[in-house]
Each structure stands twice: as structure tokens, then as C-alpha cells.
Amino acid sequence: MHLFVRHVAEWLIHLGAFGPLLLGILDSSFLVFPFGNDLLVVVLTARNHDHLPLYVLTASLGSAGGVFLLDLVSRKGGEEGLKRLMSRSRLEYFKKKVGKRAALALSIASIAPPPFPFTLVVATMSAFQYPRVRLLSVILGARMIRFTVVSLLALWFGPRILRIIRSSEFEWFMLVFIALCLIASAVQIVRWSRRPSPRPAA
Numbered sequence: 001m002h003l004f005v006r007h008v009a010e011w012l013i014h015l016g017a018f019g020p021l022l023l024g025i026l027d028s029s030f031l032v033f034p035f036g037n038d039l040l041v042v043v044l045t046a047r048n049h050d051h052l053p054l055y056v057l058t059a060s061l062g063s064a065g066g067v068f069l070l071d072l073v074s075r076k077g078g079e080e081g082l083k084r085l086m087s088r089s090r091l092e093y094f095k096k097k098v099g100k101r102a103a104l105a106l107s108i109a110s111i112a113p114p115p116f117p118f119t120l121v122v123a124t125m126s127a128f129q130y131p132r133v134r135l136l137s138v139i140l141g142a143r144m145i146r147f148t149v150v151s152l153l154a155l156w157f158g159p160r161i162l163r164i165i166r167s168s169e170f171e172w173f174m175l176v177f178i179a180l181c182l183i184a185s186a187v188q189i190v191r192w193s194r195r196p197s198p199r200p201a202a
Contacts, residue, residue, distance in 0.1 A: 012040055017051065017058040019044065020147075024062020028118075028139075029069040035113065037062070038150050045154035052151045060143040063110075064136050067122055071135060074126035082127050086120065094124045102130055103138050110142030 012019040020037055027033040041055050074081060082091055102125060109121040125135060 013043060013047075016044070017054045020055055020059035021062040021065075024059050024064075024143075025066040025069070028063040028066025028122075038113075038147075041147055041150050042154040045151045046158035049155060049158070052155070056144055056147040056151055059147045060140055063143045064140045067139050068132075068136060070119065070122055071126040071132055074123040075129065075132070078127050082123060091124075094120060095128065103134070106135065106138045107142045110139050111146045 012023065015022065019040055023033060023037045023040055027037055037059050041059050044055050045052050079091070086094070105121060106125060109116055109118045112118075122135070122139075126132075
């Protein structure tokens, strides 16, 4: 497993700009990789400063691509589909928040780090038919801001970051991190695939 983590990390780094694109699609759709793309962008930028704009762009496009897949399912499932993911009270809470300032809520969700419920915000907006083009545009813009900040931090702390990722402690951290992501992804898939709870008889 230890070697597997190393091979996965090396493979993603070897992909260059395609790494953030692929991981962004996975993370913003139905799987869970919190901070995964941020870490990848940091490592890539620290290793190759000149490609910073490209890493920011591909990571942002990947996130928008993942959201597009999530939007296709959520928009079709509507409010009934949301009941697979959250309780009725939480659904009403998100509905009110999204309805008041949808673009602002989406921007915050796209920039804020976990545990902010990015997937739930996107799913709620799609279920209530928030315009798809506007949805993807806001996410793309907000994600570009987020990954630009992350990349600039990588430029500033580049040498330190490279020393950290070469350490055995970081490899073990990634091992635990990936294991948790796999568990969280499995839970997420189960929640998306189960049927909504039937309404009680009147």
C-alpha cells in the first residue's frame, strides 16, 4: 500500500497539467479528495514555476468538468434526488440559503476549504434548476482564484514544500489521506445511489 501511494502520486505528477485536470473532475463530481488537487497544484508549481498559469487553468477546468457531471445527475433528480443526500430540515436550510444569494453562496463554496459542503451546494442549485452556464461560470472563476492563491503560496514556500514531500512522514500522511478519501468516496456513492426515503402517508 505504501508503494501504491507513491506510485499514484508520481503518476499524477508525471501527468503534468493533465494531473490537476483529472483529479479536479474526480473531486468535484461524486468522489471525495479534499485538498487533493490543492496539494497536486502546490507540488507541480513548486517543481516548475513557469507553468503556474497552466496548472491553475487545468485544475479549474477539471473542477468545472466534475461539476458538470454532478449537475447532470442533480438537475435530473430534482428535489427528490436531494433527499438521498440530506435530511428534510437540512434540505430546507440549503434551499433558503441558495435562493437568497445563489452566486455568492456558490463562490464561497468554490473557494472555501473542506469541510465546507461544496458538493451539497452544487447539487442543491442544480436540483432547483439554477442556470447551468451561470453555475459553471461562477465555479470556474472562483476556482481560478483559489488555485491562483495556492500556486502563489507554492512559489513562496517552494523549497520547503519539496523537502516535506520527499520525507517519509509525508508519505505516511498521504497513505492515511488516500485511505480516508476512499472511505468517504464509498459513502458518497452509496448516498447518491440509494433511493429517497418514502414520504409518510397522510
